[in-house]
Every structure is written in C-alpha cells, then in structure tokens.
Amino acid sequence: MRKPKIVVLGAGYGGLMTVTRLQKAVGVNEVDITLVNKNDYHYETTWLHEASAGTLHHDRVRYNISDVIDKSKVDFVQDTAVEVNTVDKKVILENGELTYDYLVVALGAESETFGIKGIKEHAFSIINVNAARQIREHIEYQFATYNTEEEKKDERLTIVVGGAGFTGIEFLGELVNRIPELCNEYDVDFHKVKLLCVEAAPMVLPGFDPELVNYAVSKLEKKGVTFMIGTAIKEMNETGIVVAKGEDQVEEIKANTVVWAAGVRGNSIIEKSGFEAMRGRVKVNPDLRAPGHDDVFIVGDCSLMINEEINRPYPPTAQIAMQQGEVCARNLVALVRNKAELETFTPDIKGSVCSLGHDDAIGVAFGKKMVGGKASFMKKMIDNRALFLVGGAPLVLKKGKFNIL
Amino acid sequence: MRKPKIVVLGAGYGGLMTVTRLQKAVGVNEVDITLVNKNDYHYETTWLHEASAGTLHHDRVRYNISDVIDKSKVDFVQDTAVEVNTVDKKVILENGELTYDYLVVALGAESETFGIKGIKEHAFSIINVNAARQIREHIEYQFATYNTEEEKKDERLTIVVGGAGFTGIEFLGELVNRIPELCNEYDVDFHKVKLLCVEAAPMVLPGFDPELVNYAVSKLEKKGVTFMIGTAIKEMNETGIVVAKGEDQVEEIKANTVVWAAGVRGNSIIEKSGFEAMRGRVKVNPDLRAPGHDDVFIVGDCSLMINEEINRPYPPTAQIAMQQGEVCARNLVALVRNKAELETFTPDIKGSVCSLGHDDAIGVAFGKKMVGGKASFMKKMIDNRALFLVGGAPLVLKKGKFNIL
Structure with missing residues (x-):
C-alpha cells in the first residue's frame, strides 16, 4: 500500500506548527511528509x-528548521x-516539482501597497529576515553618511513609518530606543532626527482599547x-513621500x-494557482x-476567517496561524x-x-488590560x-527572551 | 609686555605633537597657544x-583633544x-578669525585623484573618521541588500581598492578578515565576493623589500x-570602473x-593661502x-622634505609628522x-x-626584516x-592595542 503524501508549503508559524504536530501524531511508515521552504530556517x-x-x-x-x-x-x-x-495535484517549485495527496499552503503574507505609486519601488517592508537586516543597515548607512557630506541632508535622518497598526507601532517602539544609540555612534545631533508615523485611517492601533492606545501614543x-493620523500617502518617489493635506x-x-507597514496580503501564489481569494x-x-x-488546507496569513461577533475578518496573527496548525495536523491525521x-x-x-x-508595552491578556513593565513581561x-x-524548552533556552525587567 | 601668540592649525600627528611638546616647554604666562581643529577629537x-x-x-x-x-x-x-x-598674520576660520605671531600649519592630507574622471564623485577615500565609518556601513549595506533582490547583483559584492600602496594593502589586509564575517552575517556565499586591487604602477608597495612584498601579495x-598590477583606472562611473587593457x-x-587609496596631497588651503607648493x-x-x-611652520603631510640619499621626497608618514612636531615645538620656544x-x-x-x-604584517624595524606574528607585534x-x-601611559592604556599574539 502506497503511503499518503503530505506536502506542506512554508515553514512559518502555521506550516511549522502543522509539521511538528503531525510528526508527533503519525508513525514512521504511516505517511510521507515533505516540508518545503525558501530558507533552511524559520x-x-x-x-x-x-x-x-x-x-x-x-x-x-531565526532558527534552523532541521532543529x-x-x-x-x-x-x-x-x-x-x-x-x-x-488538478494534477502537484506543486511547481523553482527547481522541481512535488506531487501530493494532501497539501498544506502556509506561505504567509506579502506586503500590500494598495496600488500607491512608488511604494513598491522605494519603500522598505518588514517582511522577512533579508528585508529586516537591510532596513537596519540602510538606516545605519544614512547616519554614517550624514557627517561625510559638506552640505548636510536632514532627510537622511528622517524615517517615515507608513501605518500605525501593530507592526508600525512596534517598529517605532524599537526605533525610539535605537536612534539615541545611532546618534552617539555617528556624532549626530538627536534633534536633527525625525520619526514620522503616517496613517491614512483616523486612528492608531485599530481594535485596541483607546486608553491603551493613548498610553502608547x-x-x-x-x-x-510625530504622528500624522488621518493622513494618506498619495505617492512615493526617490526623495520621499507626498501626503494629502x-x-x-x-x-x-x-x-x-520609508518603511511601509500599512498592510499585508496573502501570498500571490494563491491567486496564481486559481484559488478564489481576497487579496491573496x-x-x-x-x-x-x-x-x-x-x-x-490553507493556514496562516493566506487563510481568511470571519469573526462572527463583529462580522469582520480576524487579523492575520501568529497566534491564529499556530492554532490553525494544530487543528490542521489533527485533520490531516483524520x-x-x-x-x-x-x-x-x-x-x-x-x-x-x-x-x-x-x-x-500595552495589551490585553486573559481579559486584563495592562501597560508598561507588566505588559512587556x-x-x-x-x-x-x-x-x-x-x-x-530547548528552543526557548536557545532563542528565548530573558531580558526581563 | 604682550605675550606672543602661537596658533596651531590641525590636531593630527604633527599638530598635536607640537602642542603637547610646547605646553611642556613653556610657562603659563609665557605664550598664548591656540589649537584649532575641525573636530574635538584627534x-x-x-x-x-x-x-x-x-x-x-x-x-x-580617536580620543578627545581635551584629554x-x-x-x-x-x-x-x-x-x-x-x-x-x-600678510595680516591671521587665519580665516569658518566661524571667525584668529591673529597670530607664529603659525603652525599641520592640516594633513587630502585624497589626490590625479584628475581621473569620476573618482571624486563615486569613490570612497579612507581620509577621516566620518569617511571610515561610512565605508564600513556602505560595504555592510551592500551585503545586507544582496539577498533581498530577486535578481542577484554580484557587483554588490565586488570591492575595488585603487592603489597597492601602504593604505591599499593595509585595508585589504583587514578586508580579507572581515569578508568571511560579513558572509556569515548576511548568508552570502564567500565565492561570490570579489576583492580587486587595481594599481597603475607595475609594483605593490613601492619602496618595500621585494621579499616582503612577495610575502604580502x-x-x-x-x-x-586579485591583484591587477600595472593597470590604470581610466575612469569611474556609477556602476564601477573602466581600466586600461x-x-x-x-x-x-x-x-x-570602490575605495580610492592611490594617492594623497597636502591640504588645499596651502595653495589658497599663496604658499608655493607641489600638490599642496x-x-x-x-x-x-x-x-x-x-x-x-609647516609640519606633517603639508610639508615636503627631500631624502637626499635617493633624491626623492620622504613619503608623508605619521612617524615624520610626529618627529617634526617635536622639532617645531623646540623652534617655537627658541x-x-x-x-x-x-x-x-x-x-x-x-x-x-x-x-x-x-x-x-611585513616590515623593517631597526634594520631588520620581519614577517608574520613578529611584524604584527x-x-x-x-x-x-x-x-x-x-x-x-594613560592614553596607551585607554586606546592602545593589546590583542597581541
């Protein structure tokens, strides 16, 4: 009897949770499981x-998938x-093909620019490890270059974060700690640095409790x-952004x-493969x-689930992706x-x-609002x-966060 | 009786040596000494x-001049x-003027591009702290960007050092140690990286013993x-260099x-101020x-002295600048x-x-040739x-190099 072949695309939260739960639930000779990922790390x-x-x-x-x-x-x-x-039950890869009996698509999100001109070409997105370290180095290079120029260009020290959602705010939270370090490293006057958060919607962190949002802002x-709320980015070019006024x-x-953190969509493979979808x-x-x-099966940021209570989609989060992975694994076994x-x-x-x-930090956990050290913990x-x-536990010990207040 | 006024321009090796020797040799009320420097550090x-x-x-x-x-x-x-x-015995500064009775010009060197098209606009020069940290960050940014691009641009990993003189070779010596670290940091294949040393003259490290040069190469x-010796850079543009073949x-x-390390000249203020000079x-x-x-008095890289033994100028070195500073201080006292x-x-x-x-390292000290750990020490x-x-001793303890083999 041929073993059923399960292919899992993507080793993000959803895909990796599916695989790690699945490998515990099945016997060695019960199924063929193949995990496909662009990088050898999660x-x-x-x-x-x-x-x-x-x-x-x-x-x-990041950590090695092989771990x-x-x-x-x-x-x-x-x-x-x-x-x-x-139709043929196969996945086309850049360097090959894989057939499957059961497929799990867990390919995660892409940046969504809503067609705003120039964002795709000129803005950064916090979308993967490669992009993250490029952003880090780009900012550092701007600071490193500032003092080498006869005529000082203050735009080198201006960082625009597009979007006041979760990613935008968390990124700003790190930047405000990092900027003084960069000023010190490159002999730059802190008052020359501008940090702008430009958000088209009239609010910061939609969905969060207003009291918590006020604390954060x-x-x-x-x-x-500096927050520019209710301000839409009309376009972006090589020198900066144009906003509506x-x-x-x-x-x-x-x-x-300019770091674009105003939206994500599912992987474009979703549409390319003929699945009916909204923004991937x-x-x-x-x-x-x-x-x-x-x-x-489709789990993680490529899946859409409606929160019936408010009749709106659940936001794509790691929390949901991981929970989906657990259920997906059990359903595959079934x-x-x-x-x-x-x-x-x-x-x-x-x-x-x-x-x-x-x-x-700010947040709600187990129904309780919290701010500051408690929330950060x-x-x-x-x-x-x-x-x-x-x-x-071994992974927590290796990669966990223990810089607790 | 008015105190004579001594102004020292530049806190490099020559200027700082002049000032520190001078302040030991004179009494508090004997002379007015003013040191002028662009930065508050040496x-x-x-x-x-x-x-x-x-x-x-x-x-x-670097260290603070005030120390x-x-x-x-x-x-x-x-x-x-x-x-x-x-004529009026004064120095024009960006933000003022200073009169002097005695002046010491110790303004150091500038990069000399010999009129090669595009070098000034597109190449880096290892000329001061600002430039140095920009070069470091520029290279790192190239590595950080490499993997973010769909179509890999190998020129991001190509570093050309123009010049096989002292600075070029010492910089390459550091780069060969640094590159493997960068490859590891940014998941870049070491074999994709190209390090080229392009030198117009037919030799590496002119003036050095050939046996030592062979060791270094x-x-x-x-x-x-990769050494491209006897190869002239004809011009430089935004995408790279053009060499004679x-x-x-x-x-x-x-x-x-592209890091230009093929030549220096004295400070352009020398000519602007009407001193008769060759390349500053x-x-x-x-x-x-x-x-x-x-x-x-003119000391350091803005001064030219002929080595009578070979009827050629002494190269501008820290060693000579510091020795000049000592003599300059004594002559000022006189x-x-x-x-x-x-x-x-x-x-x-x-x-x-x-x-x-x-x-x-390679070198000659006290008439003895040496290579490897001994020379590095x-x-x-x-x-x-x-x-x-x-x-x-306090400065040595603070800034000295103790990573001895």
Whole structure:
C-alpha cells in the first residue's frame, strides 16, 4: 500500500506548527511528509521589527528548521513554491516539482501597497529576515553618511513609518530606543532626527482599547515620534513621500527611509494557482480546507476567517496561524486514517500585546488590560511560548527572551 | 609686555605633537597657544583602514583633544580653517578669525585623484573618521541588500581598492578578515565576493623589500584578493570602473564599492593661502618654516622634505609628522625666547611595518626584516608608541592595542 503524501508549503508559524504536530501524531511508515521552504530556517515574523530597528540581531529571530523537525518522518526541501496545480495535484517549485495527496499552503503574507505609486519601488517592508537586516543597515548607512557630506541632508535622518497598526507601532517602539544609540555612534545631533508615523485611517492601533492606545501614543511622542493620523500617502518617489493635506492639497516630505507597514496580503501564489481569494487570502471552510478542494488546507496569513461577533475578518496573527496548525495536523491525521469527521477550527484569542521597545508595552491578556513593565513581561512570555510550542524548552533556552525587567 | 601668540592649525600627528611638546616647554604666562581643529577629537590616521573595514570600532581610533592638552596653557577652538592671510598674520576660520605671531600649519592630507574622471564623485577615500565609518556601513549595506533582490547583483559584492600602496594593502589586509564575517552575517556565499586591487604602477608597495612584498601579495591572494598590477583606472562611473587593457583597449569592471587609496596631497588651503607648493605640499626650510615666511611652520603631510640619499621626497608618514612636531615645538620656544639659532630637522626613520590584518604584517624595524606574528607585534608597538608620545601611559592604556599574539 502506497503511503499518503503530505506536502506542506512554508515553514512559518502555521506550516511549522502543522509539521511538528503531525510528526508527533503519525508513525514512521504511516505517511510521507515533505516540508518545503525558501530558507533552511524559520523566522519569528512577529520579532522582525526588532531586527529591522537593529535592537535584536537577526540570528536571534531565526532558527534552523532541521532543529525542530523529525528527519525520520519529515523530508525537508529547500526551494521556493511557484504555483500549485490542483488538478494534477502537484506543486511547481523553482527547481522541481512535488506531487501530493494532501497539501498544506502556509506561505504567509506579502506586503500590500494598495496600488500607491512608488511604494513598491522605494519603500522598505518588514517582511522577512533579508528585508529586516537591510532596513537596519540602510538606516545605519544614512547616519554614517550624514557627517561625510559638506552640505548636510536632514532627510537622511528622517524615517517615515507608513501605518500605525501593530507592526508600525512596534517598529517605532524599537526605533525610539535605537536612534539615541545611532546618534552617539555617528556624532549626530538627536534633534536633527525625525520619526514620522503616517496613517491614512483616523486612528492608531485599530481594535485596541483607546486608553491603551493613548498610553502608547503619548509614550512614543515623548520619545520623539510625530504622528500624522488621518493622513494618506498619495505617492512615493526617490526623495520621499507626498501626503494629502486638506481637500485638494498635498505636502512633500523628504525622507531617505520609508518603511511601509500599512498592510499585508496573502501570498500571490494563491491567486496564481486559481484559488478564489481576497487579496491573496482564501475564506477557508471551518475545517481549514479551501472551498472545493478536499485535499488542500490553507493556514496562516493566506487563510481568511470571519469573526462572527463583529462580522469582520480576524487579523492575520501568529497566534491564529499556530492554532490553525494544530487543528490542521489533527485533520490531516483524520483524513489519512479515513476518519469521517474533521475538526472545526475556532480561534481562541488569548489576548494581544503590542510592544513599545524592550521595556514597555500595552495589551490585553486573559481579559486584563495592562501597560508598561507588566505588559512587556507578558509580551516576552508570548514570544517564548511561540518557541515552546514548536521546539519545546530547548528552543526557548536557545532563542528565548530573558531580558526581563 | 604682550605675550606672543602661537596658533596651531590641525590636531593630527604633527599638530598635536607640537602642542603637547610646547605646553611642556613653556610657562603659563609665557605664550598664548591656540589649537584649532575641525573636530574635538584627534584620530589615528594610520588606523583608519581598520575602522573602514569594520575590524576596529572608530571610537577606538580617536580620543578627545581635551584629554591631552593642558588647558592652563592651550586654548582649543573647534572650527575649520579656510585660509591663511600671511600678510595680516591671521587665519580665516569658518566661524571667525584668529591673529597670530607664529603659525603652525599641520592640516594633513587630502585624497589626490590625479584628475581621473569620476573618482571624486563615486569613490570612497579612507581620509577621516566620518569617511571610515561610512565605508564600513556602505560595504555592510551592500551585503545586507544582496539577498533581498530577486535578481542577484554580484557587483554588490565586488570591492575595488585603487592603489597597492601602504593604505591599499593595509585595508585589504583587514578586508580579507572581515569578508568571511560579513558572509556569515548576511548568508552570502564567500565565492561570490570579489576583492580587486587595481594599481597603475607595475609594483605593490613601492619602496618595500621585494621579499616582503612577495610575502604580502601571496598571503592576500590566498585569502581572496586579485591583484591587477600595472593597470590604470581610466575612469569611474556609477556602476564601477573602466581600466586600461593593453594598448588601446579598456575593460569595464562592475563594482558597487570602490575605495580610492592611490594617492594623497597636502591640504588645499596651502595653495589658497599663496604658499608655493607641489600638490599642496610646501618644500619647507630645514628648520620647518615655509620659505619666505619666518613666522610660519609647516609640519606633517603639508610639508615636503627631500631624502637626499635617493633624491626623492620622504613619503608623508605619521612617524615624520610626529618627529617634526617635536622639532617645531623646540623652534617655537627658541623664537619666543629670541634665540638666534633654530634646530634643523632630519627624519630618523626607525622602520616601517605594513599590517596584513590584525595577526599578520611585513616590515623593517631597526634594520631588520620581519614577517608574520613578529611584524604584527611590532606594528602594534608602533601604534601604541604614537599614543604614548602624545598622551603618555594613560592614553596607551585607554586606546592602545593589546590583542597581541
């Protein structure tokens, strides 16, 4: 009897959780599991803002996939998925093809620029390890160059963060700690540095409790951030951004560093492969399968689930991706073992904490609002928990955050 | 009785040695001494190649001028000299003017591009602290960017060093140690990196013993440097350099980093102020004064002295600048005290050691040829001695090199 072949695309939170749960649940000869990932490492997407600001080394943000998979049960293929052919049940990779009986698409998010002119070409996005360390080095290079020029260009010291959502605010929280270090390193006057947060919506951190949001904004403002809320970026060019001002007017803001953190979408492979989707996110069935595809699960940022309470989609988070991975693994086992019923996925939102640097945060956990050191401690526990769920205590000891107040 | 006013321009090796010797030799009420320098720190020019490669932090390469001057005798003015008016006996600064009775011009060197098109605009020069840390960050940014691009641009990993003289070779010596670290940091394949040394002259390290030069070249080649000797850079543009090939042909070399280390000249203020000079260097009298100017001493890289043995100028070195500073200080004291005779300066070349990274070197010291660890040790002793001569044991303890093999 041929062993069923399970292919998992992506070793992010959802994919890696699926694989690590699956390898525990099945016997060595029960299924063929193949994990495909672009890099030989997993990275903590939710920590990338730290690597981007330069407050945490990018090697602290990633770990080898080989450290957490059971090689007796899982084959690892380092390659990039190009397209899924659901008719022939195969995945086209850059350097090959893989057939599957069951597929898990866990390819994560891409930056969404909403068609704003020039963002794609000129802005950075905190999207992976490569991008994060480039942002870190780009900012540092601007500071390093400032004093070498006869005529000082203050735009070298202007950093625009597009978006006041989770990523934008957490990135700013790291930057306000990092900037004084850079000023010291490169003999730059702190007052020359401008940190702007430009957000089209009329609010910061939508969905967060207003009291917590006020805490975050006033803390960041005190450390030098200027918020331009309700201000849409109209376009970006080589010298900076153009924002809407009033009804018909625009204002140019010169800035050598623009980090776009205003939106993500699912992986573009989703549409390329013919799945029905909204911005690369497939509204999956309750059992996490793609509608019309009994052999394809979609988890993480490429999946879309509606929060019935507010009739809006759940935001794409690591928390949900990991919970999906657990259910996806159990449903795969059920399919392989010909069980009739698949499990239904319901997100269990334990809370949400937004960091403001390594020593401050705001958040809600287990129904309790918290700010400052307490929230920051909780954030680190959440970060360590993500490691624990995939790699157990050894991974927490290796990569965990212990700089606790 | 009015106190004679001595103004010293520049706090490099020559200027700082002049001031520190002078402040020991005179009484508090004997003369007015004013030291003018662009920065409030002195830097070790001969260590800048390390800061540029990123193997030594730039703060290790500089120290505060206030740490070594005697404030009861020396006023420090942080400003940039623009021109010397020898008729009115005053110095024009960017933000003021200073009159003098005696002037010491110790303004150091500038990069000399010999009119090669594009070098000034596109190449880096290892010329000061600002430039050094920019070079370090520029190279790092190229490595950080390499993996973020869909289509890999290998020219990001190509570093051209123009010139196989002292600075070029010492910089390459640091780079060959630094590159593997950068490859590791940014997941870059070491074999993609190209280190080219392009030199118009038919030789490496002119003036060095051929046996030592062979040692250096073979060591650097083994670590990945390609030498293009007898190859002139014809021009430089945004994408790289164009070199002469054969009689009429040229070859383009794509490179995102070009460091020009093929020549220096004296400060352009020299010509602007009407001193007769060759490439910004004044052929000074044996007592170190400028011909026709009994009240102006010129020391360091702006001075030119002929080595009678070979009928060629001495190369501009820290060693000579510091020895000149000592004689200049004594001659200033003699003038102030109305002594009839001034001292004649004769360089006392104790040797020359060229480093090849922190653990290797070639050189001649006290008439003895040496390579490897022994030469590297000697190099560090020379570096520490420069600190000792200006700031004594405390400065050596603070900034000295103790990473001895």
